[in-house]
Amino acid sequence: MLPSKHSRILTNLPWLGLLLLIILSISFLLPVLPNDFWWYLRLGQDIVTTTNIPLVDTYSSTVFGQPVSYPMWLSAVILFVLHQLGDLTAVVFARGLFISAFYTFLWIICIKKGAPGWLATLLTLVCALAGANNWAVRPQMFVYPLFGFALYLFSTTFGNKEKSDNEFDDEYLKENNQTNEFSNKYYWLIPIALLWANLHGSVIILFFLAGPFFLFFQRNKKFFFVMALAFLATFINPRGPMLWLETGQFIQASGIQFSQEWKPPVNAGWQMNLFFMWLLAFIPMVAYSTKKLRPYEWIWLLGFGWMALSGVRYVIWFLALLLIFSCWLMQGILKKNTNAFKFQLIPFNITILVILTLLPLSLLPGIRENWWKQSPDVILKDTPVDAVKWLKAHPDLPEPIFNDYIYGSFLIYALPERPVWIDTRFHIYSFQHWENYLSITNAEAGWFEKLKEEDVGTIMLDKTSQKKLIDEIKGTSNFCDFYEDDQSIIFSKCE
Structure with a gap:
């Protein structure tokens, strides 16, 4: 017994x-949320390829070189x-x-x-x-x-x-x-x-x-x-x-x-x-x-x-x-x-x-599509896959880039040659930096001056969470929209 x-x-x-x-x-x-996963993927890739763990930041243009x-x-x-x-x-x-x-x-x-x-x-x-x-x-x-x-x-x-x-x-x-x-x-x-x-x-x-x-x-x-x-x-x-x-x-x-x-x-x-x-x-x-x-x-x-x-x-x-x-x-x-x-x-x-x-193995992405025609997407639609592909194909657009903070995670992974302005690594950015980001995102008074101080050349925004800022940018003659899809929009300095 x-x-x-x-x-x-x-x-x-x-x-x-x-x-x-x-x-x-x-x-x-x-779905795989875009918030953190992608920059972890980039970090893992860097560790494997260099056999070293980064000690300074190389993913951001704003805190580049600072200890991490x-x-x-x-x-x-x-x-x-x-x-x-x-x-x-x-x-x-x-x-x-x-x-x-x-x-x-x-x-x-x-x-x-x-x-x-x-x-x-x-x-x-x-x-x-x-x-x-x-x-x-x-x-x-x-x-x-x-x-x-x-x-x-x-x-x-x-x-x-x-x-x-x-x-x-x-x-x-x-x-x-x-x-x-x-x-x-x-x-x-x-x-x-x-x-x-x-x-x-x-x-x-x-x-x-x-x-x-x-x-x-x-x-x-x-x-x-x-x-x-x-x-x-x-x-x-x-x-x-x-x-x-x-x-x-x-x-x-x-x-x-x-x-x-x-x-x-x-x-x-x-x-x-x-x-x-x-x-x-x-x-x-x-x-x-x-x-x-x-x-x-x-x-x-x-x-x-x-x-x-x-x-x-x-x-x-x-x-x-x-x-x-x-x-x-x-x-x-x-x-x-x-x-x-x-x-x-x-x-x-x-x-x-x-x-x-x-039984649940049939629900895995890559398997469920074979029998479920309208199966849910494995990547959340908020992930700017198409927008980043377009941006990658246009390296001539000026830097630095100002981006939605969630977009920053995917940009770090898919477009490492363009350091981000901000991303979901909350702890590495200062209180003031986050305050500036929110002020710009909410199109508060002085938002344009803040972008000008940073000499921002390209802007990549979320059409849902940054709608007010998008409307304000469209009302200026300094930035023109170069790309737009259902989720994202990309502005750059007008020639």
């Missing part, structure tokens, strides 16, 4: 298959290699793989904490839907599974001694599915920290988990030793211990306040509606559940909750904790149904899981 901790997962595999069917389908159908740091260098390389191997099909497939791995870890945690399959699947699906705004193709997607794996280690580790089925069941009922015995599994935190430090600059989040776990639960020398080794492992990166200093500088950069993802979330849109409803529903869960959270779990909840309510980019991390804690608390509210149907045929369960997981 299989140990209880394994049979719980195996008998619920069809539920996992249903969850992955939905998550993979959504992740394969979501790219802690996400490995993610950029991976994105470039994926794009080289399989174009956007491989990139989108990788997104689906990493996103689904993240939610699979969370689902397993819920199952191993005793949640019935239907409840774990339902709440994990709500968690995924509420956090789908954070599924953009960018370095964060590579560290989501690392966060999930770390939560798995902290939430489901039982020490090194194998327990019998009865002991395992008793532990669910009495000890919140954990012991404070040290487990060798915690050594996994070291490679997690090493990878995280080279994939994305948010490795401090790992220690936001490990710190309270050590102080309020796993207080022994071995775990502290593992934490110390994990911290030292973060020094194994191209910038060494400077990574931590640069992380602090990044958070304090004045330019990031102009980014929407650094602003507090608002209850607008169905995904944020789900998030805030869940947050409110969590209060009666805590009040009426017979299950209780441990002190370190409360610290996680309050700490990550404060982060999520301070910036949209942190919502997905907090949702993961809401999911795990909700699955646990709901077991103290719902009546346990001992007669509930169970999928006892393990080979059948595995077959169902494989089939449901493979």
Whole structure:
């Protein structure tokens, strides 16, 4: 007979298959947003071709030569290699793989904490839907599974001694599915920290988990030793211990306040509606559940909750904790149904899981076009592909170029010979630079003088977000429109 901790997962595999069917389908159908992906692709290309990580900016005409740091260098390389191997099909497939791995870890945690399959699947699906705004193709997607794996280690580790089925069941009922015995599994935190430090600059989040776990639960020398080794492992990166200093500088950069993802979330849109409803529903869960959270779990909840309510980019991390804690608390509210149907045929369960997981592959870009005539575009229509092609064919237009900031990302990738005026790397541009950009974009008083001071020769604008500026430019005799399509317009100095 299989140990209880394994049979719980195996008998619920069809539920996992249903969850992955939905998550993979959504992740394969979501378009590649133009905001960040393209400049990461260019960065990866530069690193691979030069075998060096850039230390100064070469993508912008306005901060050209200034020091920059790219802690996400490995993610950029991976994105470039994926794009080289399989174009956007491989990139989108990788997104689906990493996103689904993240939610699979969370689902397993819920199952191993005793949640019935239907409840774990339902709440994990709500968690995924509420956090789908954070599924953009960018370095964060590579560290989501690392966060999930770390939560798995902290939430489901039982020490090194194998327990019998009865002991395992008793532990669910009495000890919140954990012991404070040290487990060798915690050594996994070291490679997690090493990878995280080279994939994305948010490795401090790992220690936001490990710190309270050590102080309020796993207080022994071995775990502290593992934490110390994990911290030292973060020094194994191209910038060494400077990574931590640069992380602090990044958070304090004045330019990031102009980014929407650094602003507090608002209850607008169905995904944020789900998030805030869940947050409110969590209060009666805590009040009426017979299950209780441990002190370190409360610290996680309050700490990550404060982060999520301070910036949209942190919502997905907090949702993961809401999911795990909700699955646990709901077991103290719902009546346990001992007669509930169970999928006892393990080979059948595995077959169902494989089939449901493979079905979404037909939705991948490059495949879906073969059977779906009106399939969604893999690149968002806001991406100025045609406009940049035209601009590339007209190198005679004067520099520098003033551009929509989102267009800057694609320009960096597709037209590297024309440094951009601004792009989505918010932290490298000063507060004043962003103020000037918004003043020009909104055609405020003095907009033309600002362009004249920069000696701008070509202007590339978004017809939706910069309509007022376009109307103002058309009313002058200094710039003439040379190109226009449904989304973009290009002006240059009149001859």
